[in-house]
Amino acid sequence: MAAVSELGLVSQQLQRGGNGYEKYPGKEFKHDLGLLLFSCIGTLLYLIGHFYTSMGFIMFFTFVFAVFWGTGAGVMFAVTPFRGTNCDADPSTFPPAWQNYVSQCEIVVSIQGVAWALWGLMVLMLAGMIFHACEIRPRKNVSFYGA
Numbered sequence: 001m002a003a004v005s006e007l008g009l010v011s012q013q014l015q016r017g018g019n020g021y022e023k024y025p026g027k028e029f030k031h032d033l034g035l036l037l038f039s040c041i042g043t044l045l046y047l048i049g050h051f052y053t054s055m056g057f058i059m060f061f062t063f064v065f066a067v068f069w070g071t072g073a074g075v076m077f078a079v080t081p082f083r084g085t086n087c088d089a090d091p092s093t094f095p096p097a098w099q100n101y102v103s104q105c106e107i108v109v110s111i112q113g114v115a116w117a118l119w120g121l122m123v124l125m126l127a128g129m130i131f132h133a134c135e136i137r138p139r140k141n142v143s144f145y146g147a
Contacts (some may be wrong), residue, residue: 002121004045007040009107016104025097032136034077036115039068043118044056059129066122082108 014033017023024030046061079093087105094102099110 002114002118003040003079006111006118007044008037008094009111009114010036010040013104013107013111017097024096024100026079028079029073032072032079033111035075036072036111039065039072039115039118042068054062055129055133058128059133062122062126066119066126069115069122073112073119074109074111076115080108080112084109084113 010033014037017030017033021027043065046065049147050058050061081098082101082105086093087102087109091099091102
């Protein structure tokens with residue numbers, strides 16, 4: 001569900017800005033939206049097909065999408081001046097390139113938050129799969145007291 005909500009948020013921003021760079025505050029922001037869009041679509045395809053693949057294949061793609069989500073969220077955090085606490089600030093407090101985007105502050109912060117949540121989910125899934133793959137079992141005929 002989080003990937004679907006991220007897909008809607010990112011698609012809205014890309015639809016708003018169009019194909020050119022003129023309506024975006026910077027090229028890095030537009031390219032990060034493209035990375036997040038790819039991560040959304042890839043994650044949804046991964047969720048559709050993971051029933052039919054091996055554990056190693058799933059672990060590999062979980063790692064890949066953890067990297068994509070972490071990169072997308074990190075770049076969004078580094079590029080945008082918006083945080084959860086400053087969306088109601090005066091537009092003049094933001095850099096000139098971002099002043100036209102003040103009305104989109106909540107959406108940009110939401111994109112960043114959902115991307116961090118999906119990164120955390122992928123990391124936890126990967127840790128769980130590694131733990132599951134490295135099964136720890138007691139040996140037979142060995143007691144606690146060494147007898």
